[in-house]
Amino acid sequence: MWAWMSTDGMPTGDRAEWFHHVVSQTVAPHRLAITDRTTFTARAGTLSLGCLEMSFHSNSGHYAWRTPTLIRRGDPEHYLLGLVTQGAKTVSQRRTDSRMEAGDVVLWDTSHPYVARSSASGQTRMTVLHIPRDRMLLPANRLDAALGSRLTTTTGVGAVLREFLGSLRDHADEGSPTGRELLARTTLDLVTGALAQQLDLVDHVPPDTSKEVALRRIDAFIDLRLGDQDLTPGVIAARHHISVRTLHALFQPRGEAVAASITRRRLERCRADLADPGQAHRPVHEIAARWGFRRPDGFSRAFRAAYRISPREYRRLAQAGRVAGDEPGT
Numbered sequence: 001m002w003a004w005m006s007t008d009g010m011p012t013g014d015r016a017e018w019f020h021h022v023v024s025q026t027v028a029p030h031r032l033a034i035t036d037r038t039t040f041t042a043r044a045g046t047l048s049l050g051c052l053e054m055s056f057h058s059n060s061g062h063y064a065w066r067t068p069t070l071i072r073r074g075d076p077e078h079y080l081l082g083l084v085t086q087g088a089k090t091v092s093q094r095r096t097d098s099r100m101e102a103g104d105v106v107l108w109d110t111s112h113p114y115v116a117r118s119s120a121s122g123q124t125r126m127t128v129l130h131i132p133r134d135r136m137l138l139p140a141n142r143l144d145a146a147l148g149s150r151l152t153t154t155t156g157v158g159a160v161l162r163e164f165l166g167s168l169r170d171h172a173d174e175g176s177p178t179g180r181e182l183l184a185r186t187t188l189d190l191v192t193g194a195l196a197q198q199l200d201l202v203d204h205v206p207p208d209t210s211k212e213v214a215l216r217r218i219d220a221f222i223d224l225r226l227g228d229q230d231l232t233p234g235v236i237a238a239r240h241h242i243s244v245r246t247l248h249a250l251f252q253p254r255g256e257a258v259a260a261s262i263t264r265r266r267l268e269r270c271r272a273d274l275a276d277p278g279q280a281h282r283p284v285h286e287i288a289a290r291w292g293f294r295r296p297d298g299f300s301r302a303f304r305a306a307y308r309i310s311p312r313e314y315r316r317l318a319q320a321g322r323v324a325g326d327e328p329g330t
Helices: 012-026 068-073 140-145 156-171 177-198 207-224 233-239 244-254 258-275 284-290 296-307 311-319
Strands: 003-006 031-034 042-048 053-059 062-066 078-086 088-093 096-101 105-109 114-118 124-132
Touching (some): 012 053, 053 156, 062 068, 078 088, 078 096, 078 156, 088 105, 096 105, 105 114, 105 140, 105 156, 124 156, 124 177, 156 177, 156 207, 177 207, 207 233, 207 244, 207 258, 233 244, 233 258, 244 258, 258 284, 258 296, 258 311, 284 296
Antiparallel strands (some): 003 042, 042 053, 053 124, 062 114, 078 105, 078 124, 088 096, 088 114
């Protein structure tokens, strides 16, 4: 689960030292300089995803230096991939300077000196992935050449990665440790695909990984558009510039057809909403329509076929704490 820390209720004079400790513990040892100690505030969170770590930082203006001396003192040997969600941040590493604003993604590395600066005006918010260097499948020398660079996130895998990271912070701690490990693998596949596309290294990605990257990209696309009633295999294939036949071939090892996968995911979202006390006021047909079911009767049939219970009866049992049939076909 997320572990959260903040300067709320902390004496002003203690905040800079506290933040220095937090950054050094959650990222790597740094030198820090706060732009304005009298108004400085910060909030940070960390979450383990198994083979990856994730952190969130919201703070006022400051500078952070990762120096050769500090690297010798301690180095987690992590690539850091950061998504700015508010404000502006500048990262300088290996003679590359990048200024990021909301929606931008940057890659940097704890094993090389760098300087990071958060805007002096307002709060800067950033979600950061901490990726062990030995988990990256791409050539280290090519990755090192991209350190400090802003990644392309408006098209292709980069755009999918940006949207995925934006939702990962809100949902990564939901579910079991096994589920978080699956999220970590999904995240690593998408990062690999985005970097391979950015650095023209697609040929360096092993074939199995290339297929997995494509599948993860498609999975993310489907999950983000489940509410679109016109979401079909044809639409998905066209969006990813592949044939419908190729799309079905990618899904074949899973033993689940593309259309069946869409329906299952929609039913899972509906089931979660039906069990949510905060949505008890919403009619069943409205929940069904929210997740892409065109007709209430079609939704009811699909729900009963999957869970052997009607949507209304499921809602009644779930909100009474007596849910049965949580898995399809049980």
